[in-house]
Amino acid sequence: MIGKTLEVLGELCIGYLATRVHSRVVKEHRIDAAVLREMKMEKHVGTVGIALILIGFLLEVFLSL
Numbered sequence: 001m002i003g004k005t006l007e008v009l010g011e012l013c014i015g016y017l018a019t020r021v022h023s024r025v026v027k028e029h030r031i032d033a034a035v036l037r038e039m040k041m042e043k044h045v046g047t048v049g050i051a052l053i054l055i056g057f058l059l060e061v062f063l064s065l
Helices: 002-028 033-063
Strands: none
Touching: 002 033
């Protein structure tokens, strides 16, 4: 269980970092509109991915009790 917990925490850190980078680039507007649109979409997909990782982990922990 400790191994799975550390794995999920690592995945969440990476996901959080990626969404923060996308937010920063979108805020600065130093690239063209098409790239900004794509990055906004990637940010939303990344946020959903983080939520799914968390939900999956919580289900695994609580269903194993």
